[in-house]
Amino acid sequence: MKDIAKEAKVSLTAVSLVLNDKDTRVSESKKAEIKRIAKQMNYRPNSAAVSLSKNVSYNVALIVPDITNPFFARIVREITTFLNTKGYGTLLVDSDNSYKNEKSALQNLISRGVDGVLLVPSNEIFSENQTEVTKLLQNLAKPLVLLNAYTTRKVSYVNFDNVKGAEMATQELINYGHRQIAFIRGENNFVNALERYEGYENVLKKNQITLNQNLVFRGDYSMESGYRLAPDILKNRQITAIVSSNDLMLFGVIKWAKEHQIPIFKRLSMIGFDNTPYTEILEVPLTTIDQDTEKMATDASELLLKMIQTKQKIVKKIIIDPILIRRQSVWKR
């Protein structure tokens, strides 16, 4: 900048003003001259200096439990792309589904000077000491938006209507004559898992089917957990259908069944959650609940940017409706 000023024979102020388009004061001729020289010298502002001076970094933190899960991968892609067009960079952290990592990432990122954080929380965070978590989330020095979770805390979030999603899935199976419907749910404390389970319960009750806890299985949203659950699910011959809280756990069940030569697609109707791309290449394409990750990503990013730019604490709750995607894994029993 100094060089530009010297070259253009103006002050640093003028250069700064012009290059930031706050050129209300500078004369047109100088303006043009400064811009020309800046371009010619291929000037790039030093972002550390800008940050130090303005106390903003134009970086946002994004924390996800597992980037390898296609559902999260989609979210990450939408968010980074969106933020990029708005002039923000994305610092990505994979928390490996661990609260400990989330916590240290949160602190680390704040001191890295991010302007705000987008948090897709782990399951674990909800099993922790909740007053500590509240403190962590509410007293964060920077704006925060939660994705794919809800909370009663004074924190913004955008989430899917999980109750509704699970209701649609369960009802679909009942409509096809199923009554012994297994449900693969997530961890006890994970709020979305609770909601999905609630949807399952609701629909059973509405259809006067008594809830049987032997049909409820508990995983952690990973393919491995589905794989682990598979033998128990498949040895219960009463079960005619499965609703899974996500596609991945169902994939795990399918993997186990394949390995043990069980014709699972012939035996069971199945509905997943997330509409991952791989649902379409299975032996029988999977019916699933689709969630509009793009909307989630842009809604959350926009909200965060608004908080950052207006410097206001906004507590807003956004809930997105899921959609039932009918393919071929459900049929009359």
Added chain:
Amino acid sequence: MKDIAKEAKVSLTAVSLVLNDKDTRVSESKKAEIKRIAKQMNYRPNSAAVSLSKNVSYNVALIVPDITNPFFARIVREITTFLNTKGYGTLLVDSDNSYKNEKSALQNLISRGVDGVLLVPSNEIFSENQTEVTKLLQNLAKPLVLLNAYTTRKVSYVNFDNVKGAEMATQELINYGHRQIAFIRGENNFVNALERYEGYENVLKKNQITLNQNLVFRGDYSMESGYRLAPDILKNRQITAIVSSNDLMLFGVIKWAKEHQIPIFKRLSMIGFDNTPYTEILEVPLTTIDQDTEKMATDASELLLKMIQTKQKIVKKIIIDPILIRRQSVWKR
């Protein structure tokens, strides 16, 4: 820092020295006192100030073509996790497989002050004006390591031995009696695609099978491109086996076959590339070429950090051997 200095009745210098463990000079008692107070005040250095002063940011850029592709997702996870343990943050950009995006990201990230960049290049970059690309990559102001690509430029990279991988795949099929082996390759200019094709050619020649260009199909590594290619591949009834340059394109073929009720798993032997997790849940688990993404990620990250920390330009080429994972999609014809 000022507060700590005041509280401890020492100078700013002392505080800085102690907190950075350059405490060769400060007395033990003061040292302890300063650390105590810093912890008590929950002191976090302002990273913008550190950056400005030291001219480093402890941030690294990571550019990938498509985070949604499980192969890249795995790389991203390994890299972010590894860099995190070394005290570096990761600025992630999804280039959407476009050279234009890569180029602007590269410039944008540099001016964001990253200390170095890890680039998993798009296919497109190799179809561009190559003198421009050379200029872009070689004259980058910061250390650069390429992943999943090779180059004759003075640029470091970590890549798989693609020739060997494709050779293993093709030979495996020949060993099982196949001779009309289709090959799904990537774009013309993408170096890895070229290498894989070369491996295919090599093995045909070695086995005295004449290369038939009608058996070579060209995709872009996306599931969609496989889907597009499927009708042409499947209508050629001579073909008894497929080698695909990645799993995803094969998934696309499988998807199309499913939709058109073609029993592809009965008709064709198939081998993919990448060993994505979903290869195991298909109707017939897929034989594939596994690439050690973790090694690639850590090798590349370590190399980059070395360049950053020693401030030396290192041009090192690392090549990793792939492994053939035998599952059930290959059988005697």
Added chain:
DNA sequence: CTGAAAGCGCTAACAC
């Protein structure tokens, strides 16, 4: 062993 002070590159309040 310790501290004062210059400086990193930029912004913005202030004075002209």
Added chain:
DNA sequence: GTGTTAGCGCTTTCAG
């Protein structure tokens, strides 16, 4: 319309 200058929070040189 224009320029001077005081910071932003930290590191590091230099003088004691």
